[in-house]
Amino acid sequence: xxxxxxxxxxxxxxxxxxxxxxxxxxxxxxxxxxxxxxxxxxxxxxxxxxxxxxxxxxxxxxxxxxxxxxxxxxxxxxxxxxxxxxxxxxxxxxxxxxxxxxxxxxxxxxxxxxxxxxxxxxxxxxxxxxxxxxxxxxxxxxxxxxxxxxxxxxxxxxxxxxxxxxxxxxxxxxxxxxxxxxxxxxxxxxxxxxxxxxxxxxxxxxxxxxxxxxxxxx
Numbered sequence: 001x002x003x004x005x006x007x008x009x010x011x012x013x014x015x016x017x018x019x020x021x022x023x024x025x026x027x028x029x030x031x032x033x034x035x036x037x038x039x040x041x042x043x044x045x046x047x048x049x050x051x052x053x054x055x056x057x058x059x060x061x062x063x064x065x066x067x068x069x070x071x072x073x074x075x076x077x078x079x080x081x082x083x084x085x086x087x088x089x090x091x092x093x094x095x096x097x098x099x100x101x102x103x104x105x106x107x108x109x110x111x112x113x114x115x116x117x118x119x120x121x122x123x124x125x126x127x128x129x130x131x132x133x134x135x136x137x138x139x140x141x142x143x144x145x146x147x148x149x150x151x152x153x154x155x156x157x158x159x160x161x162x163x164x165x166x167x168x169x170x171x172x173x174x175x176x177x178x179x180x181x182x183x184x185x186x187x188x189x190x191x192x193x194x195x196x197x198x199x200x201x202x203x204x205x206x207x208x209x210x211x212x213x214x215x216x217x218x
Contacts (some may be wrong), residue, residue: 016073022077025168036159047092048089052141052147059110062078064130109150138192139192146203163200
């Protein structure tokens with residue numbers, strides 16, 4: 001019994017270590033993508049609808065974890081990613097020339113709903129209902145992004161590093177969530193995201209312009 005307890009302690013420590021790595025990685029998750037857009041000064045190959053769906057999924061998952069009182073280390077990456085996601089959306093809106101009254105109104109609606117979830121104004125039962133939808137929402141956002149790359153055959157402004165980090169952090173979360181709560185909804189969400197983030201990473205690598213291609217086009 002003592003040996004089993006010691007083994008569990010080591011596994012839990014490893015889980016906490018993975019959580020710290022995941023959270024640390026998320027500090028730069030979207031940064032390479034943001035830098036890539038600013039460098040090429042366009043957002044070709046990035047789907048705006050996909051970003052908004054991703055934002056919705058992150059917001060719901062963050063609120064769900066907060067309201068259920070789960071261990072902070074199992075979801076601390078969400079607020080970090082959300083800040084970067086909002087900056088990324090702002091950059092894409094700018095380079096796609098979509099800044100306007102509609103964007104301001106949409107922002108107001110988003111922050112009102114997000115605040116309602118986080119501060120308990122909206123019922124927790126609503127979050128419980130929405131969390132299972134995050135898997136298809138998050139998956140759809142990535143499928144849309146993948147199709148956008150395949151359609152345009154251009155991934156110049158897509159950061160391969162961003163999608164590698166995304167795949168890696170989702171994979172580590174499968175283990176840490178299993179150790180902490182074994183929440184089926186959360187586990188399914190992360191497993192699906194591992195597969196799709198990896199697919200986008202490989203597609204971005206395949207369609208990334210090379211110097212040889214640029215010379216031929218010249």
